[in-house]
Amino acid sequence: MPTPTPTPPTPELRIEFAKRADGAAVLRCMRPDGTATWQRHDGRQAMFFPFHDLSHFAVETTLGFRGGFYGLIASGWEIADTDGKGSRGPIPAEAVLVEHVVGMLDRERIGGADVMTAAELNAQLRQLEQEGRLECTRTFTDEELRAVRARTDALHAQWAALAPGGTMALSFDRGA
DSSP states (O other), rough: OOOOOOOOOOOOOEEEEOOOTTSEEEEEEETTTTTTEEEEEOOOHHHHHHHHHHHHHHHHHHHOSSSSSSHHTTTTOOOGGGGTSSSTOOOHHHHHHHHHHHHHHHHHHHSSSOOOHHHHHHHHHHHHHHHHHHOOOOOOOHHHHHHHHHHHHHHHHHHHHHHOOEEEEEEOTOOO
16 A cells, blocks of 8 residues: 655745736735735835845745744734734834844845945844844844845745746745
8 A cells, every 4th residue: 555645734824926917916925724914016016025025035034033024924913014003013023123134135135235244234233223223132144144145036036037927935934
């Protein structure tokens, strides 16, 4: 009798990026309990947010963050609440840190800043911490930043190559 093929574990979050034929982009996040949250972006936002959200995925999965954007979504937050102005109130400290790291790397990607060394990124984060804008619970290495940039580049290339009407799917687990 053949051995049954094991069923892969269900991820905490199934993430889908849809590139609509009308130029819009849709982010949909589905949890194992059947709940989902989604957001549609049109126009200029459709050109920015998929790349930004993919950068979040690269930062959170490569650096092991559990409480960033996707960690909040996995724990039941709605996308609309992750701006800190929704019914859940301010976002947790780790999510603030992740948002700043993603923002700094986005500025590099779009040409608004030079590529930073880990020492430069860490110094900027410490400055933001001194200003009371975030809690910085860790430092980053050049090796970690290289890995994040490589993962980000691969995800961005995958999205850019996706034909209109296509969907890009990813799995997110906080424990991975």
